[in-house]
Every structure is written in C-alpha cells, then in structure tokens.
Amino acid sequence: MKLLAFAASNASHSINRQLVDYAVGLLADGQIEGVPAGALEISSLDLNDFEMPIYSIDRQNADGIPQPAHDFYNLLGAADALLISFAEHNGSYTVAYKNVFDWASRIDMRVYHDKPIVMLSTSPGGGGGGFVLRTAGHLAGYFGNEVLASLAVPRFGENFDTEADRLTDPDLDVQLREALATLAGVLTGCADNPDS
Template identity: 80%
Template sequence: MKLLAFAASNSSQSINRQLVDYALGLLQGGEIDGVDPDALEVSTLDLNEFEMPIYSLDRQEAGGIPQAAHDFYDTIGAADALLISFAEHNGSYTVAFKNVFDWASRIDMRVYHDKPIVMLSTSPGGGGGGFVLRTAGHLAGYFGNEVLASLAIPRFGENFDTEAGAVSDAELDAELRAALAKLATVLQS
C-alpha cells in the first residue's frame, strides 16, 4: 500500500516535518502493530516543490491552473492513505499549504481524493496545533477525507527529543502510536 506523508509547512526547520519523520520511522521500523513494513510503500513531498503565485480567480482566468497544482493533486491521488502534520500559523494553516491547497481545489474540491488520513500537528506552545487540527478535521469530509485519527503534540521543545528524533513524553508517544495503528486497517487491505 502507498502512504503519502508530509508536513504542511515550507520551513527547512519544520518541527512538523520532524514529527512526520518520527512517525514514518515507527511505521517503517515495524513498531506499529498491524503494519507490515515490507508491504508499505512510502512517499514524501516537500511543499517547497509546489511554489506558485498566490491564488486568485483573476490569475486562474488569465493563466489557468499551474502545473505545480496538478502535480500536487496527482501526488495525493496516487496514494492509498495520507499522513500529514499541519503546522499552525496564527491558529490556521501555513500560507504555503493554504496556497497549494487553494490551487489544487480548483482542479477538484475533493483535493484529498477520499483517502483515509491521520492528521498530526505540533507547535512550541501548549495548544500543540490544536486550532489547525480542528479546522482540518472539520473540513476534511468536504475536501474528500476520512479522518482515521488526529493528534496534537504540545510544547514540542519539551516533548520531542530532537537529538534522538523521537517523542520523549511516554504518554504522547503512546497516543501517536495508537493514531498510527489506525492506518493498519487501510494499509493492510
């Protein structure tokens, strides 16, 4: 099965990218019950590869939908399931993600192609990206998603060991593993 994983951030130092990398390590390392790492084909993407002008109807009418939007949309369509860690900027999506998403939604509103998804988020503060996760979860069905699990990890600096590249809080780590285990049902079918 094909899993597409990415951080909804364009930062080269994204803490949400670090969280996705750790989650992928758990999945590919055989640490999640029910997930066969040998049957798992993982793809990742970098939002920096999908830079486009800021979406506007005027731009779309003048020049059409950029190829990068089609590429993003097609990449999601090629996956069987999604793992996305949403960075939160001022309580919402990053501008980088929102712009790519807005362009892709002009191809088809069901940007996520009805794929099952595990949604994650982390932030330096106590909210852990909870606002953006609530927004993403609330809109998921409208844009073609089945949310299997959602988890916000607060205070990244306190709960993630950057040297080890791992969640250091045992309770949060167990919650992450439980969220990832929800992928087992779709990844093994």
C-alpha cells in the same frame, strides 16, 4: 499500500516535518501494531517544490491552473492513505499550504481524493497546533477525506528529543502509535484489493 507523508509547512527546519518523519520511521520499522515492516510504500513531498503565485480567480482566468497544483493533486491521488502534520500560523494553515491547497481545489474540490488520513500537528506552545488540526478535521469530509485519527503534540521542544529524533513523553508516544495503528485497517483493505 502507498502512503504519502508530509508536513504542511515550508519551513526549512519544520518541527512538523520532524514529527512526521518520526512517525514514518515507526511505520517503516514495523513498530506499529498491525503494520509490519516493509508493508508500506512510503513517499513524501516538500511544499517548497510547489511554490506558485498567490491564488486569485483573475490569475486562474488569465493563465489557468499552474502545473505544480496538478502535480500536488496527482501525488495525493496516487496514494492509498495520507499522513500530514499541520503547522499552525495564527490559528490556521500556513500560507504555503493554504495556497497549494487552494490551487489544487480548483482542479477538483475533493483534493484528498477520498483517501483515509492520519492528521498530526505540533507547535512550541501548549496548544500543539490544535486549532489548525480541528479545522483540518472539520473540513476533511468536504474535501474528500476520511480522518482515521488525529493527534496534537504540545510543547514540541519539551516533548521531542531532536538529537535522538523521538518523542520523549511516553503518553504522547503511545497516543501517536495508536493513531498510526489505524492505518492497519487500511492496509488490510488494500491487501484485499491489490489493484488499489
């Protein structure tokens, strides 16, 4: 199964990138129930590779849809499942993610290609990016997504050891592992359909 994992942030030291990298490590090493080591073909992307002018209908009418939007859209389409950790800016998506997403939605509104997804978020504060996570989950079906599980990790600096690259709060770590274990059902489905 092909899993595409990324942080919806363009920050060079994104805590959401650290969280999604930790999750990917658990999946790759076979530490998630029902997902054996090596069972996933995991790839990632960096939002900085998809910088484009701010979306406007005038730009689209004048110049069409930029190639990076097509590239982003196609990468999501090539995956069997998605793992995204959403950074929250003022209660919503980062501008970087929203712009890429808006451009890609002009190719097709079902940007997520009806792929199953595990959604994460984290922030330095107690909300853990919960506002953006709820927004993303609420809109997922409209944009072609089946949300398998979601988890907001609050107070990243207190609950994540950046030197050891791991969650230190045992309850949050269990919740993350349970969220990632939902990918096992997708993995089984892909085994039944080897062309996926």
